Amino acid sequence: MKKKNRLIVRTVILAIVFIAVGYxxxxxxxxxxxxxxxxxxxxPNFILTDLEGNEVxxxxxxxKGVFLNFxxxxxxxxxxxxxxxxxxxxxxxxxxxxxxxxxxxxxxxxAESFVDRYKLSFPVLLDKSNDVTNHYGVGPIPVTFLIDxxxxxxxxxxxxxxxxxxxxxxxxxxx
Amino acid sequence: MSDKNITCxxxxxxxxxxxxxxxxxxxxxxDSESNKLLNMRYEGSARRSQTYKTTIIDKIWNFFSSVKVxxxxxxxxxxxSAVGTIFPQEMYIPPxxxxxxxxxxxxxxxxxxxxxxxxxxxxxxxxxxxxxxALGLSLIVASLDRFVPLYRALKKQRVVRHESFMKRQKYFxxxxxxxxxxxxxxxxxxxxKKRYNVKEEDGHLFxxxxxxxxxxxxxxxxxxxxxxxGGMLRFFPGMYVDEVLWLREGETEKIKGTEEAYxxxxxxxxxxxxxxxxxxxxxxxxxxxxxxxxxxxxxxAVLYKQVGERIAGTDPELEKIKEHPIxxxxxxxxxxxxxxQVDYKLNELQSMTFTMDNKETDKPVGELTVNLxxxxxxxxxxxxxxxxxxxxxxxxxFNDKGEPTTKSKVPNNPxxxxxxxxxxxxxxxxxxxxxxxxxxxxxxxxxxxxxQNVDTKNVSGLVVRKxxxxxxxxxxxxxxxxxxxxxxxxxxxRIWVLRKDNEIWLACHTNKNxxxxxxxxxxxxxxxxxxxxxxQSEQK
Numbered sequence: 090m091k092k093k094n095r096l097i098v099r100t101v102i103l104a105i106v107f108i109a110v111g112y113x114x115x116x117x118x119x120x121x122x123x124x125x126x127x128x129x130x131x132x133p134n135f136i137l138t139d140l141e142g143n144e145v146x147x148x149x150x151x152x153k154g155v156f157l158n159f160x161x162x163x164x165x166x167x168x169x170x171x172x173x174x175x176x177x178x179x180x181x182x183x184x185x186x187x188x189x190x191x192x193x194x195x196x197x198x199x200a201e202s203f204v205d206r207y208k209l210s211f212p213v214l215l216d217k218s219n220d221v222t223n224h225y226g227v228g229p230i231p232v233t234f235l236i237d238x239x240x241x242x243x244x245x246x247x248x249x250x251x252x253x254x255x256x257x258x259x260x261x262x263x264x
Numbered sequence: 265m266s267d268k269n270i271t272c273x274x275x276x277x278x279x280x281x282x283x284x285x286x287x288x289x290x291x292x293x294x295d296s297e298s299n300k301l302l303n304m305r306y307e308g309s310a311r312r313s314q315t316y317k318t319t320i321i322d323k324i325w326n327f328f329s330s331v332k333v334x335x336x337x338x339x340x341x342x343x344x345s346a347v348g349t350i351f352p353q354e355m356y357i358p359p360x361x362x363x364x365x366x367x368x369x370x371x372x373x374x375x376x377x378x379x380x381x382x383x384x385x386x387x388x389x390x391x392x393x394x395x396x397x398a399l400g401l402s403l404i405v406a407s408l409d410r411f412v413p414l415y416r417a418l419k420k421q422r423v424v425r426h427e428s429f430m431k432r433q434k435y436f437x438x439x440x441x442x443x444x445x446x447x448x449x450x451x452x453x454x455x456x457k458k459r460y461n462v463k464e465e466d467g468h469l470f471x472x473x474x475x476x477x478x479x480x481x482x483x484x485x486x487x488x489x490x491x492x493x494g495g496m497l498r499f500f501p502g503m504y505v506d507e508v509l510w511l512r513e514g515e516t517e518k519i520k521g522t523e524e525a526y527x528x529x530x531x532x533x534x535x536x537x538x539x540x541x542x543x544x545x546x547x548x549x550x551x552x553x554x555x556x557x558x559x560x561x562x563x564x565a566v567l568y569k570q571v572g573e574r575i576a577g578t579d580p581e582l583e584k585i586k587e588h589p590i591x592x593x594x595x596x597x598x599x600x601x602x603x604x605q606v607d608y609k610l611n612e613l614q615s616m617t618f619t620m621d622n623k624e625t626d627k628p629v630g631e632l633t634v635n636l637x638x639x640x641x642x643x644x645x646x647x648x649x650x651x652x653x654x655x656x657x658x659x660x661x662f663n664d665k666g667e668p669t670t671k672s673k674v675p676n677n678p679x680x681x682x683x684x685x686x687x688x689x690x691x692x693x694x695x696x697x698x699x700x701x702x703x704x705x706x707x708x709x710x711x712x713x714x715x716q717n718v719d720t721k722n723v724s725g726l727v728v729r730k731x732x733x734x735x736x737x738x739x740x741x742x743x744x745x746x747x748x749x750x751x752x753x754x755x756x757x758r759i760w761v762l763r764k765d766n767e768i769w770l771a772c773h774t775n776k777n778x779x780x781x782x783x784x785x786x787x788x789x790x791x792x793x794x795x796x797x798x799x800q801s802e803q804k
Binding site: 096099100102103106110112113114116117118133134135136146161162163165172185193194195196197198199201202206216218220221223224 | 319321322324325388391393397400401404405408493494499500501517518575576577578636637639640641653654655656657658660663669670671672673
């Protein structure tokens with residue numbers, strides 16, 4: 090009896106310690122920081138204005154794939170992927186894939202003249218106060234979220250993308 | 265009951281591993297006739313069961329029960345913690361430097377090694393935290409494995425102890441007497457005056473005091489474990505927040521770490537200095553060797569709370585909670601959070617004012633002020649004069665390809681490409697305007713932009729703090745100290761007096777401070793005529 094009780098007590102104490110330590114390790118090393126959007130999550134809705142002053146709401150794009158890109162003019166890798174994005178945008182626009190390029194809190198003028206210079210045709214949204222950028226937990230840019238027709242994030246990437254990769258990604262979210 | 269248990273001749277059944285019978289004190293290990301002094305540590309109780317080594321649970325338990333293992337964990341932690349101080353941790357290197365190159369640049373090959381081994385983030389590394397966890401487990405297991413048997417042994421001890429237990433105490437003496445009855449009652453009286461708890465049984469005496477001092481180390485360990493739990497709770501959601509918030513004058517920002525519930529607005533940052541001409545401070549300021557000595561750093565802040573739900577990207581609906589001047593050590597406190605004044609930047613560029621001048625007459629034809637955070641596309645001047653902003657680079661530089669570009673979105677070095685439209689030039693003349701630069705990339709112009717002045721704003725560096733673990737750290741720390749005091753300032757002292765025919769046997773034990781016990785014993789022998797017991801460890 091005594092022997093059995095001792096084993097139970099030991100097991101319970103060890104279990105409590107292991108669970109507590111395990112949870113701490115999980116939150117510290119494995120779990121997403123709260124508020125960071127990852128693959129598998131539902132993409133949080135947002136409303137931003139584009140360069141023409143129209144309000145754009147993410148939820149209005151349900152049924153379409155959304156290639157959600159965060160960029161700025163001071164970010165060279167962001168600039169590098171822009172021409173390829175524009176090319177693929179023209180190709181996939183009619184196949185139900187939309188690009189939304191969120192400019193990370195730069196003045197409208199800076200974004201606008203950049204878009205003119207690069208002759209970009211996809212909508213560029215202005216995140217004046219970094220609100221959406223922070224909401225999506227975007228740190229260093231460029232960051233691209235691939236959102237499928239149901240509004241689910243199927244991939245998050247933090248690299249400057251080549252034309253082939255963009256093509257492959259567009260296929261993945263094509264409805 | 266396990267058949268490995270040891271039955272003493274007094275009839276008590278002791279757990280396996282017991283060295284001294286819990287009840288009568290008869291030595292159970294080795295030769296009972298030996299005269300060697302007894303090891304009284306943990307009362308000779310079975311502090312670690314050797315019986316149940318079969319399951320994995322018992323194996324883990326026995327591993328962490330070992331003091332040797334515990335000390336190794338502490339040594340490893342000490343060495344690791346020391347290594348973490350050789351070079352600065354990642355969070356203390358200059359904010360914008362890249363750690364992959366910083367360590368090598370600053371500290372050479374050793375720095376590179378330091379970075380490669382992950383020592384730049386040592387205190388948050390998985391293996392350091394694992395060591396801390398092992399220390400916590402070792403504290404719990406080793407304490408339980410010692411406290412429980414010790415408690416049992418001290419609770420079960422009897423007045424009358426086995427002869428060989430008496431003989432093998434450090435202090436032991438025999439007195440031959442004619443009338444021992446009277447002597448014993450004096451012994452009892454003297455000891456009771458010394459606040460001993462004296463028990464009598466068949467003419468034998470057992471005096472004990474300050475047994476609670478033996479629990480000191482275990483109380484201390486409880487405090488330590490609470491402390492570790494407090495440290496662990498920081499990683500639990502909502503328990504701990506430590507965020508930096510840069511706030512520009514006039515702006516309203518979301519307060520990080522508050523789950524988007526609160527916003528802070530700055531109505532201004534103030535840096536006050538002591539008056540250099542004030543007789544009261546003059547000498548001290550001169551002695552300090554500084555041009556000015558700061559008196560006050562203050563952010564006039566307004567706290568707002570968000571009302572209702574909000575979709576990201578839209579403006580929040582805010583409700584004003586309070587206004588508060590945040591000064592050093594006078595934080596803005598709300599809902600468990602505190603916002604501290606920690607840093608500032610003065611005179612950050614906010615807007616620039618130019619005039620458009622006719623080069624020939626050197627007269628201005630109009631003036632414009634450009635907001636560097638959000639310039640307009642076009643500035644209308646008088647009489648058909650107009651300036652179009654063709655491009656704007658807040659932090660201007662030329663990139664690798666020789667194109668004009670911006671390094672960041674902060675207007676540290678603003679540059680514009682402007683198109684100046686005048687009645688003479690309805691299509692405009694292009695000018696490149698930056699700080700101390702005025703280029704005419706498309707040929708000679710008739711008009712030019714002249715810089716007039718800048719408007720600047722101050723930026724407050726604030727820290728948002730919340731620590732819901734402080735109370736548990738405080739309780740842990742207090743219990744830790746209570747344990748230390750309990751164990752250090754009192755000693756557990758015991759005196760056994762055995763009447764055997766016409767002899768009186770006297771033996772005593774304390775867990776520390778033998779000198780104090782000896783003095784108490786001397787006052788007993790002085791008043792009774794008993795022989796002072798001898799220190800047997802010195803007789804060799």
